[in-house]
Amino acid sequence: MPVNDRQPKYKRILLKLSGEALQGSNDFGIDPGVLDRMALEIGQLVGIGVQVGIVIGGGNLFRGAELSAAGLDRVTGDHMGMLATVMNALAMRDALERSNINTRVMSSIPMSGVVEHYDHRRAMRHLSEGDVVIFSAGTGNPFFTTDSAACLRGIEVDVDAVLKATKVDGVYDKDPVKHSDAVKFEHLTYDEVLDRKLGVMDLTAICLVRDQNMPLRVFNMNKPGALLSVVVGSNEGTLVSGGQQ
Ligand SMILES: Nc1ncnc2c1ncn2[C@@H]1O[C@H](COP(=O)(O)OP(=O)(O)OP(=O)(O)O)[C@@H](O)[C@H]1O
Numbered sequence: 001m002p003v004n005d006r007q008p009k010y011k012r013i014l015l016k017l018s019g020e021a022l023q024g025s026n027d028f029g030i031d032p033g034v035l036d037r038m039a040l041e042i043g044q045l046v047g048i049g050v051q052v053g054i055v056i057g058g059g060n061l062f063r064g065a066e067l068s069a070a071g072l073d074r075v076t077g078d079h080m081g082m083l084a085t086v087m088n089a090l091a092m093r094d095a096l097e098r099s100n101i102n103t104r105v106m107s108s109i110p111m112s113g114v115v116e117h118y119d120h121r122r123a124m125r126h127l128s129e130g131d132v133v134i135f136s137a138g139t140g141n142p143f144f145t146t147d148s149a150a151c152l153r154g155i156e157v158d159v160d161a162v163l164k165a166t167k168v169d170g171v172y173d174k175d176p177v178k179h180s181d182a183v184k185f186e187h188l189t190y191d192e193v194l195d196r197k198l199g200v201m202d203l204t205a206i207c208l209v210r211d212q213n214m215p216l217r218v219f220n221m222n223k224p225g226a227l228l229s230v231v232v233g234s235n236e237g238t239l240v241s242g243g244q245q
């Protein structure tokens with residue numbers, strides 16, 4: 001079926017992209033090929049009228065907890081992690097704009113002359129006008145993650161769902177990267193994720209979506225077409241929501 005004939009289930013989404021996945025097969029940094037592929041897939045959503053907000057992690061560059069384990073001050077490390085997400089956002093904007101997709105980057109940390117400072121009402125306006133908005137620098141505060149930032153911004157700008165694109169194809173009963181016998185869930189409630197301490201997303205983020213009853217879907221960003229599939233309502237990955245499906 002041609003892409004433009006597909007009706008989106010969600011009018012506005014917040015897409016959380018793993019920073020680590022941006023490095024592709026490298027150990028560090030950004031693989032331009034991954035960015036271009038993501039731009040293509042995001043362009044398909046824009047093409048069917050979906051309003052797209054994005055939060056990108058920083059795990060391909062710096063994570064505060066890892067820097068702290070190596071001896072740096074934790075708050076300094078977290079600031080470096082948040083700045084890493086701004087670099088990823090700039091690279092993603094570049095890829096999107098090369099695909100002719102109008103894109104704004106907003107930062108929770110003021111960075112005049114580089115990107116816009118995050119402003120909730122301005123972000124809503126950009127989204128309504130069809131621009132992709134990348135929310136960078138996390139929440140602006142140390143000791144948080146970009147998963148929490150994604151859920152927070154998603155709730156603030158009133159998206160219909162938070163979509164976490166990651167390296168695994170859903171939420172399992174244990175980390176599938178470490179356990180070959182891990183079993184995938186099709187659906188979980190927020191409380192099941194919290195009670196079982198399922199590590200795919202940090203628990204602060206899960207509390208945020210639970211308190212606002214915001215649907216969350218976790219799916220594999222390396223599976224071609226999976227993003228569009230989620231947005232048109234397919235049962236891709238794992239749905240985390242308030243009730244049984
Ligand atoms: N129960 C679980 N189900 C699925 N994945 C799990 C689970 N527990 C741990 N994980 C791990 O969580 C990882 C998700 O991390 P991901 O890299 O997407 O997030 P991140 O840390 O927010 O991003 P970044 O790479 O930017 O730091 C998966 O790759 C998987 O190995």
Ligand SMILES: O=c1ccn([C@@H]2O[C@H](COP(=O)(O)O)[C@@H](O)[C@H]2O)c(=O)[nH]1
Pocket residue numbers: 019056057058059062063064065077078079080081082084085137138139140141142143144145146147149
């Ligand atoms: O609100 C936030 C968000 C992120 N950080 C720091 O950035 C890195 C990268 O984010 P990931 O979610 O791990 O990809 C994170 O490890 C923190 O050090 C932050 O301090 N506050």
